[in-house]
Amino acid sequence: MKLAVIYHSKTGNTKQAAEWIAEGMNRVGDVEAQAFSIDDADTAFIGEAKGVVIGCPSYMATMTPDMRTWLMQGGKLGLAGKLGGAFATEQYTHGGGEMVIQSLLTNELVFGMLCWSGGASLGKPVIHMGPIAVNGNMEPHNGMEHYREVFLIYGERFACKAAELFG
Amino acid sequence: MKLAVIYHSKTGNTKQAAEWIAEGMNRVGDVEAQAFSIDDADTAFIGEAKGVVIGCPSYMATMTPDMRTWLMQGGKLGLAGKLGGAFATEQYTHGGGEMVIQSLLTNELVFGMLCWSGGASLGKPVIHMGPIAVNGNMEPHNGMEHYREVFLIYGERFACKAAELFG
Amino acid sequence: MKLAVIYHSKTGNTKQAAEWIAEGMNRVGDVEAQAFSIDDADTAFIGEAKGVVIGCPSYMATMTPDMRTWLMQGGKLGLAGKLGGAFATEQYTHGGGEMVIQSLLTNELVFGMLCWSGGASLGKPVIHMGPIAVNGNMEPHNGMEHYREVFLIYGERFACKAAELFG
Amino acid sequence: MKLAVIYHSKTGNTKQAAEWIAEGMNRVGDVEAQAFSIDDADTAFIGEAKGVVIGCPSYMATMTPDMRTWLMQGGKLGLAGKLGGAFATEQYTHGGGEMVIQSLLTNELVFGMLCWSGGASLGKPVIHMGPIAVNGNMEPHNGMEHYREVFLIYGERFACKAAELFG
Numbered sequence: 282m283k284l285a286v287i288y289h290s291k292t293g294n295t296k297q298a299a300e301w302i303a304e305g306m307n308r309v310g311d312v313e314a315q316a317f318s319i320d321d322a323d324t325a326f327i328g329e330a331k332g333v334v335i336g337c338p339s340y341m342a343t344m345t346p347d348m349r350t351w352l353m354q355g356g357k358l359g360l361a362g363k364l365g366g367a368f369a370t371e372q373y374t375h376g377g378g379e380m381v382i383q384s385l386l387t388n389e390l391v392f393g394m395l396c397w398s399g400g401a402s403l404g405k406p407v408i409h410m411g412p413i414a415v416n417g418n419m420e421p422h423n424g425m426e427h428y429r430e431v432f433l434i435y436g437e438r439f440a441c442k443a444a445e446l447f448g
Numbered sequence: 449m450k451l452a453v454i455y456h457s458k459t460g461n462t463k464q465a466a467e468w469i470a471e472g473m474n475r476v477g478d479v480e481a482q483a484f485s486i487d488d489a490d491t492a493f494i495g496e497a498k499g500v501v502i503g504c505p506s507y508m509a510t511m512t513p514d515m516r517t518w519l520m521q522g523g524k525l526g527l528a529g530k531l532g533g534a535f536a537t538e539q540y541t542h543g544g545g546e547m548v549i550q551s552l553l554t555n556e557l558v559f560g561m562l563c564w565s566g567g568a569s570l571g572k573p574v575i576h577m578g579p580i581a582v583n584g585n586m587e588p589h590n591g592m593e594h595y596r597e598v599f600l601i602y603g604e605r606f607a608c609k610a611a612e613l614f615g
Numbered sequence: 616m617k618l619a620v621i622y623h624s625k626t627g628n629t630k631q632a633a634e635w636i637a638e639g640m641n642r643v644g645d646v647e648a649q650a651f652s653i654d655d656a657d658t659a660f661i662g663e664a665k666g667v668v669i670g671c672p673s674y675m676a677t678m679t680p681d682m683r684t685w686l687m688q689g690g691k692l693g694l695a696g697k698l699g700g701a702f703a704t705e706q707y708t709h710g711g712g713e714m715v716i717q718s719l720l721t722n723e724l725v726f727g728m729l730c731w732s733g734g735a736s737l738g739k740p741v742i743h744m745g746p747i748a749v750n751g752n753m754e755p756h757n758g759m760e761h762y763r764e765v766f767l768i769y770g771e772r773f774a775c776k777a778a779e780l781f782g
Numbered sequence: 783m784k785l786a787v788i789y790h791s792k793t794g795n796t797k798q799a800a801e802w803i804a805e806g807m808n809r810v811g812d813v814e815a816q817a818f819s820i821d822d823a824d825t826a827f828i829g830e831a832k833g834v835v836i837g838c839p840s841y842m843a844t845m846t847p848d849m850r851t852w853l854m855q856g857g858k859l860g861l862a863g864k865l866g867g868a869f870a871t872e873q874y875t876h877g878g879g880e881m882v883i884q885s886l887l888t889n890e891l892v893f894g895m896l897c898w899s900g901g902a903s904l905g906k907p908v909i910h911m912g913p914i915a916v917n918g919n920m921e922p923h924n925g926m927e928h929y930r931e932v933f934l935i936y937g938e939r940f941a942c943k944a945a946e947l948f949g
Contacts, residue, residue, distance in 0.1 A: 342725055342880075346683045349680045356568060361567070364562075375879065377880065378876065379843075382876075387577060387677060390576065393567040397560075398558075400528070401558055401559070401842075402559065409557065409843040409877055410558075411876065412876055431876075510850065522842075540740060540741060542743055542746055544743050547713055547717070550714070554842075554843045554881060574706075576676040576707070576711050578709065586740060587761070591756075724887075724910065725902055728898075730897040731891070733894055735894065741892070
């Protein structure tokens with residue numbers, strides 16, 4: 282079963298987060314997960330995927346213009362009916378990652394996707410809408426590495442759910 | 449297959465909208481759909497349901513306190529894994545129904561539900577996140593009856609999706 | 616006192632809404648209000664304006680990519696400290712106009728603007744976050760003309776507030 | 783000039799955050815700032831205040847039912863025209879604090895308040911919509927103390943803005 286993670290990344294942090302999710306997905310048997318930049322997305326792979334997770338950094342507490350523009354073609358990607366997830370990165374804990382996830386999920390609903398995060402139903406960590414990483418640029422106590430585990434777990438949970446529904 | 453619509457209603461408008469959704473669901477074969485007020489919800493029926501749609505009016509562009517309070521027990525309802533939807537009523541076109549739906553869906557994600565609206569994937573009417581009805585109290589050109597058809601269609605689409613996934 | 620309305624419009628509906636807001640603003644003494652497309656915005660005028668209202672259509676329940684891209688330069692427009700408002704147009708009552716307004720206001724907060732809608736404090740019509748017009752393409756009972764009055768009132772209230780604060 | 787911070791707190795973390803904001807406010811000359819629990823709010827003081835900041839924890843990525851209920855009486859508090867701000871606490875970086883702030887600000891707009899965060903207009907730290915603290919219960923690298931400084935700065939900036947507008 283194919284699963285795709287699609288991201289927009291400027292500095293590499295969001296790419297890193299996307300790859301952690303794909304790594305977590307690939308822990309699940311019979312899953313072939315790949316992470317793609319929006320600049321280099323394999324639309325054939327995405328079309329065959331049973332689930333797609335989308336993420337980008339928060340710019341001004343909103344998704345990036347690049348991602349917003351890219352999503353306009355989402356209707357052509359055949360995403361309807363697939364399992365959908367979202368994630369974000371940000372520079373501050375209050376920096377807008379949740380607004381980004383909520384907007385991404387709203388776009389996924391419009392595509393006809395089945396949005397799912399697991400929430401509190403799988404115990405700790407609770408992953409409310411999707412995982413967020415805060416880099417260490419502005420908050421020295423933070424940094425990408427602190428969030429590695431939650432992205433791996435999110436990817437694994439997402440793949441298990443996709444396998445349960447469509448495997 | 450059981451499906452539940454759960455609502456909070458003061459004036460009866462949201463109850464009416466909930467019943468339209470249930471009516472649309474019952475158009476689909478082998479579906480037994482019922483609408484319940486939060487004051488009188490049949491938790492056994494809800495527990496057996498494969499999909500749950502939740503709705504309430506917009507008060508101050510936010511869900512009602514009654515619904516917010518009721519949802520705190522949502523974890524005990526066993527909603528994880530069910531198909532989830534949301535709807536709202538409002539007094540003005542700009543009155544907050546979409547904020548209500550977005551908050552309800554966020555709560556459903558935290559319960560571990562699969563959120564789905566159909567979006568643009570089933571043609572017109574596009575139902576972005578969920579249906580909203582504006583009553584005619586403040587906007588004379590509006591009124592509940594104008595929205596009857598979209599609630600019926602939403603219910604029918606939701607039931608078809610639930611049957612496809614879990615039937 | 617200068618006031619600006621800035622919009623992105625494809626079909627002319629959002630341009631119409633922007634012009635109604637400016638017309639309402641110009642009802643207030645000593646106000647010089649103008650509406651500008653993002654393609655032709657007079658940045659000198661905007662820089663001198665004491666208040667700025669921003670609006671666009673809902674595409675997929677999100678602001679348009681054009682507006683999202685344009686707002687990235689907002690930091691250079693010197694919007695900090697100005698009174699800020701937002702509006703939207705949509706094709707369906709549930710079509711995402713409120714999500715658009717909420718995202719626009721979030722961007723305005725990041726610019727350091729003072730966001731204000733009047734809300735319920737000025738009686739009816741209550742304007743919760745900002746005005747929204749639904750055109751008649753998909754909902755025959757709707758149409759731009761039904762919303763003319765609320766856009767005029769919003770513009771007038773906004774100008775009165777700007778005059779009270781900065782006049 | 784009086785300024786009020788109003789909070790709902792169960793464990794004491796949100797109370798702590800509220801007191802940091804009030805402490806930051808009191809750094810500004812001629813400011814008398816106080817933090818009040820919703821259970822013990824001095825409505826006379828709040829009525830005289832020129833600015834009010836409201837905050838609560840995130841429960842299920844939404845404001846607490848207690849705060850939601852309390853805000854229904856907000857119309858009687860005479861908040862219209864006051865400067866408004868919001869803050870939140872959460873257990874996870876992705877835990878919903880931003881959704882809480884956005885809902886609180888939406889309610890403040892409905893009251894007719896002037897919402898302001900400073901955003902990026904005052905340099906670093908950028909405070910997008912309002913400050914958020916993540917306690918250390920679930921994320922060992924996090925903890926309230928890491929956020930003390932940003933709450934103090936937010937309070938100070940808020941008081942300076944209120945003094946500029948209404949002092």
